[in-house]
Amino acid sequence: MITRTSTAVWQGSGKEGSGHISTQSPALRQALYSYDSRFGDANGTNPEELVAAAHAGCFNMRLASILALENIIPTELETACRISMDNGSIIQSHLMLKARVGDINVAQFGVFVKQAKETCPMSCLLRADISVEFLLHS
Numbered sequence: 001m002i003t004r005t006s007t008a009v010w011q012g013s014g015k016e017g018s019g020h021i022s023t024q025s026p027a028l029r030q031a032l033y034s035y036d037s038r039f040g041d042a043n044g045t046n047p048e049e050l051v052a053a054a055h056a057g058c059f060n061m062r063l064a065s066i067l068a069l070e071n072i073i074p075t076e077l078e079t080a081c082r083i084s085m086d087n088g089s090i091i092q093s094h095l096m097l098k099a100r101v102g103d104i105n106v107a108q109f110g111v112f113v114k115q116a117k118e119t120c121p122m123s124c125l126l127r128a129d130i131s132v133e134f135l136l137h138s
Helices: 035-039 047-069 106-119 121-125
Strands: 006-011 018-023 031-034 076-086 089-100 129-137
Touching: 031 035, 047 076, 047 089, 047 106, 047 121, 089 106, 106 121, 106 129
Parallel strands: 089 129
Antiparallel strands: 006 018, 018 031, 076 089
């Protein structure tokens, strides 16, 4: 079993307050977040972009593991993730993959991509429509 922790501190009301988020690793140390960084363009992070980063990273690692089982080592997997929220719920996570992989059949690669989308832990966690598109470079 793997356990990881993060801490979020919030002070003030939902709209006028602000806070910071820290992770167990030194990756995030008191990263600022606020109503305006979540729903506007203010400096700071927000829960949705952190979920998007986690989903993209998790998907890449899962896909790389699936490919390794086939003795395929990708040169690069670059995934962007777009999280959509409506009425206070995350409704969609869309993964956009640019892959540099050696000689592989596009259809077979698509099977591996679909498997990674369906089985990466972040996909399993989200109760949202999850979609993926990919561009394969040899």
